[in-house]
């Protein structure tokens with residue numbers, strides 16, 4: 001499977017194991033991860049957010065129920081909402097989630113925006129779990145013909161130690177703990193020295209800090225909503 005699909009499969013596996021009821025995917029793009037998550041029966045509320053409204057709208061109709069979905073007696077209640085909005089801005093409708101995923105999103109943010117992202121996701125949304133994936137720059141030497149970043153819109157690409165120190169600081173600032181993994185393996189003999197192609201941090205909230213920022217702000221625009 002493609003690297004893209006492996007990252008989404010990582011989230012699907014996490015959802016199967018941890019059974020979150022409310023899941024939000026930030027930087028959802030063309031909703032490909034959401035389309036896979038809607039088949040997970042434990043999910044009651046599925047939300048996608050992207051700054052690019054046109055990109056969301058391109059494929060969002062694919063989230064609509066098929067007539068056969070209603071014929072499945074085991075199909076539980078599912079509500080899906082898609083918002084146009086920026087992860088640098090707070091929106092009260094994104095609070096109270098069990099899981100918030102950020103797949104190949106943070107490297108598209110400038111460092112000042114990354115600070116805002118941390119305060120919005122970990123400080124304001126405060127979900128129980130957060131998944132963040134981002135390129136591992138140590139792997140780049142194995143990508144043929146690559147000079148510079150993997151994508152022209154990337155603002156940075158971090159090695160494993162840079163990613164870990166960012167995650168560790170977020171944990172200290174906002175009361176989370178993180179574990180590190182990834183997807184996309186190097187050939188056996190290079191696995192240790194370069195790591196995974198995409199590095200992944202899985203964060204769990206520790207409930208040691210009181211919620212400080214509870215202001216009701218609504219900055220996202222609802223672009224799609226469907227009930228199963």
Ligand code: SAM
Pocket residue numbers: 026027028029030032033049050051052055085086087088102103104105108109
């Ligand atoms: N997560 C998707 C996936 O796995 O295929 C898309 C990843 S794509 C590389 C990055 C996405 O982040 C784009 O759809 C882009 O529009 C979105 N994005 C960039 N900056 C954003 C921001 N400040 N707020 C919300 N989304 C943003």
